[in-house]
Amino acid sequence: MKSKVSAVLLIAVFGLSLASVPAFAHHGTGNSYDSTKWAVVTGVVTEYEWKNPHSGLYLDVKDDKGGIIHYSVEMNSPGVLERQGWTRHTLKVGDTVTVTVHPSLAGAPIGLCYSCKVVINGQPAPTAAGGGGN
Numbered sequence: 136m137k138s139k140v141s142a143v144l145l146i147a148v149f150g151l152s153l154a155s156v157p158a159f160a161h162h163g164t165g166n167s168y169d170s171t172k173w174a175v176v177t178g179v180v181t182e183y184e185w186k187n188p189h190s191g192l193y194l195d196v197k198d199d200k201g202g203i204i205h206y207s208v209e210m211n212s213p214g215v216l217e218r219q220g221w222t223r224h225t226l227k228v229g230d231t232v233t234v235t236v237h238p239s240l241a242g243a244p245i246g247l248c249y250s251c252k253v254v255i256n257g258q259p260a261p262t263a264a265g266g267g268g269n
Contacts, residue, residue, distance in 0.1 A: 166240075167239060167240060167241075167245075167247070168236075168237040168238065168239060168240060168246065168247040169237055169238055169239075169240050170237050170247075172237065172238055173235050173236070173237065173238075173251075174235070174236055174237075174238040174246060175233060175234075175235050176194065176196055176206055176208070176233070176234050176235075176236060176246060177196065177231070177232070177233040177234075178194030178195050178196035178197070178204075178206055178231070178232060179194060179195050179229060179230070179231055179232075180192065180193070180194060180226050180227065180228050180229060180230045180231075180232055181193045181194065181195050181205070181228060182228065183223075183225075183226040183227070183228070185213050185216075185223035186213065187212050187213060187214075188212055189209050189210060189211065189212060190210040190211065190212065190213055190216060191207060191208065191209060191210065192207070192208040192210055192226065192232070192234070192248070193205065193206070193207055193208075194206045194207075194208065194232060194234075196244070204244050205244065206244045206245065206246070207244065207245040207246075208234055208236055208245070208246050208247075208248045209245065209246070209247050209248065210248045210249070211248075211249055219261060220261025221260070221261050225255070225260065225261065226255060230255050230256055231255075231256055231257075232253065232254065232255055232256075233253070233254040234246070234248055234251060234252070234253050234254075235248075235251045235252040235253075236248050236251055237249075237251075
């Protein structure tokens with residue numbers, strides 16, 4: 136009887152430890168973005184994904200030579216954005232957006248927008264991505 140209880144406990148502990156691995160693996164933004172810096176990016180919305188675990192904003196940004204850079208912005212989850220005043224219709228393809236992001240540590244054209252400043256077609260966005268930032 137004692138060995139059955141020990142076996143069940145061992146299996147339960149092992150199962151719980153396996154279930155927690157994805158939670159730790161998911162939140163790696165500190166390894167990807169420079170949280171000590173802000174970058175201002177202005178572009179035209181090509182796509183806005185309202186999905187879990189993170190919404191995504193995709194922009195066409197002009198570089199210094201007039202070429203187009205496809206820029207990606209990682210945003211909060213729809214639930215968090217909703218509580219901050221956003222909806223799935225806040226951004227539309229063709230909108231001109233200026234967003235202040237934490238840039239990629241690798242120099243890639245991606246940024247993190249948690250508690251950042253967003254301007255849509257010249258108007259401040261809802262306190263959405265936080266309304267903070269520089």
